[in-house]
Amino acid sequence: MSVQTVARRYASALADVVLQRGEAREVQSELREWEQTLQSNSNLREVFANPTIAVDQKRAVLNKLIGIAKPRPTTTNFLKVLLQNQRLTELAEINTKLAQILDERAGMIGATVTTARAVPQDAQQRLQHTLATLTGKKVRIDFAMDPEIIGGLVTRIGSTVYDGSVRNHLQQSKEKMAG
Numbered sequence: 001m002s003v004q005t006v007a008r009r010y011a012s013a014l015a016d017v018v019l020q021r022g023e024a025r026e027v028q029s030e031l032r033e034w035e036q037t038l039q040s041n042s043n044l045r046e047v048f049a050n051p052t053i054a055v056d057q058k059r060a061v062l063n064k065l066i067g068i069a070k071p072r073p074t075t076t077n078f079l080k081v082l083l084q085n086q087r088l089t090e091l092a093e094i095n096t097k098l099a100q101i102l103d104e105r106a107g108m109i110g111a112t113v114t115t116a117r118a119v120p121q122d123a124q125q126r127l128q129h130t131l132a133t134l135t136g137k138k139v140r141i142d143f144a145m146d147p148e149i150i151g152g153l154v155t156r157i158g159s160t161v162y163d164g165s166v167r168n169h170l171q172q173s174k175e176k177m178a179g
Contacts, residue, residue, distance in 0.1 A: 003090055003093055004093070004097075006087065006090060006093075007090055007093040007094045007096070007097040008097050008101075010082070010087065010090075010094045010097075011094050011095075011097035011098040011100075011101050012097075012101055014027070014078055014094075014098060015098060015101045015102055015105065017074060018074060018102075019102075019105065021074060023072065023074060024102055026072060027072065027074050027075050027078070028095070028098060028099065028102065030069075030071045030072065030075040031075060031078070031091065031094075031095050031098070032095055033069075034069075034071075034075075034079065034091060035091045035092050035095050037065075038088075038089075038091060038092075039092065044061075044065075045089065047061055048061075048062075048083070048088045048089050049089045051086075055083070055084070055086075058083055058088075059080075059083060062079060062080065062083050062088075066079065082094075103140065106138070107137055107138055108137060108138040108139065108140055109135055109137050109138070109139055109140070109157060109158065110139075110140050110141075110142065110157075111131055111139050111140070111141045111142070111155055111156065111157045112141070112142045112143075112144060112155070112156045113127065113141055113142070113143050113144070113153055113154070113155050113156075114143075114144045114145070114146050114149060114153060114154040114155075114156075114165075115143070115144075115145060115146075115149070115152075115153045115154075116145065116146065116147050116148075116149050116150055116151050116152075116165075116166075117145065117147075118143075118145065119143055119153075124141070124143065127141065127153075128141055131155070131157070135157065139157075148167060149165035149166065149167045149168075150165065150166035150167050150170070151165065151166040152164045152165040152166050152168075152169070153165065154168075
């Protein structure tokens with residue numbers, strides 16, 4: 001079974017629980033912190049990824065970390081389930097899927113807008129309104145900068161890319177001239 005499929009199943013089950021309990025954003029935030037902790041500490045990653053270390057020893061490490069961090073019970077239970085099923089190392093992918101599922105259930109979609117320079121706040125709001133009108137959904141935009149696009153913008157919504165960059169227009173003009 002692919003990591004994507006596994007992540008979707010865990011994320012979907014967790015989404016059901018956190019939405020029912022009204023703690024979606026809090027649990028999501030705590031799990032992101034756990035993901036960052038695991039990614040920033042190579043020793044922890046090694047402990048949880050190593051199949052030769054007994055689950056009881058891994059559980060002791062996790063319980064000690066939980067005692068320090070004191071996450072909410074839902075987060076604690078979810079981390080323990082991931083550990084028991086040897087999926088704690090897939091937390092990053094599960095977090096990504098959880099964010100997607102929570103957005104879908106809230107009628108929201110994510111978009112990434114890449115520009116050559118920072119986008120002023122009023123232009124960000126106009127763009128958000130335009131994308132909401134285009135998609136018929138609420139849109140959460142993540143802005144990124146890439147000076148190589150020269151100007152304009154590149155918008156990615158799901159697997160669809162709208163490339164209105166100067167770099168793309170120059171490339172298309174070059175291809176037309178070349179025949």
